[in-house]
Amino acid sequence: MSQSPFGTLNAIAQVIYDKKGFNILALDVQGLSSITDFLLIAEGNIDRHISSIGHAVVEELESQGEKPLHLEGLKTGDWAVLDFGDVMVHLFSPGLRERYSLEKLWQESKIIELEIDVQTPQRASIR
Template identity: 70%
Template sequence: MSSTPLEALNAIAQVIYDKKGFNILALDVMGLSSITDFLLIAEGNIDRHVASIGRAVVEELRQKGYTFVHTEGLQSGDWVVLDIGGIMVHLFTPGQRERYALERLWVDSKIVDLDIDVSKPAIG
């Protein structure tokens, strides 16, 4: 896949939004992390919702030609991790997101402005 990281982040964020995910945040951790350049963190209502969002992201990005280094949690759903090389996606239930507080671990990172089309009706 020959898109920019920002295009990939926007595509991921759009899928999350379209599947009714919320509190979507992208962080630039270049130079701060040795395993990824960007984190995208979001929430779903319950574990099944989080897993459903994760599967939708995997399906959409595979159709666009992206490959995944690793996926974790698609069965249990309270915390789903999708590793797309330079982008690591973390999908949580609200309680798990609060518990692990990844944003606080990466307080020195930069917030990435995402372009999400909110005029599209969310699908569920």
């Protein structure tokens, strides 16, 4: 990653917020997961909203030189996974987030405080 994972987490969280995603949570799973160091979990209203958020995140990170290692669920769904190596993003519909409850699965992880600019909404959607 060209920037720190915390910078990447904040950039992703800002895009999600700007696209009207909600219930944004970042977890430090270093030492608990063998596939990533950080999880960012958020919700969108419906499958198109989740897809729109996911595409905006990919576009923003690619503009910063970060390419996803793997993308899943952007075309179909109520659960999308964006794998950026050190940071993995899960975008859920509210019902599926509750059903799979990743927060409970990773309850031993540390919650990361995110820096989201709530004064300038819609920045990401202007592009």
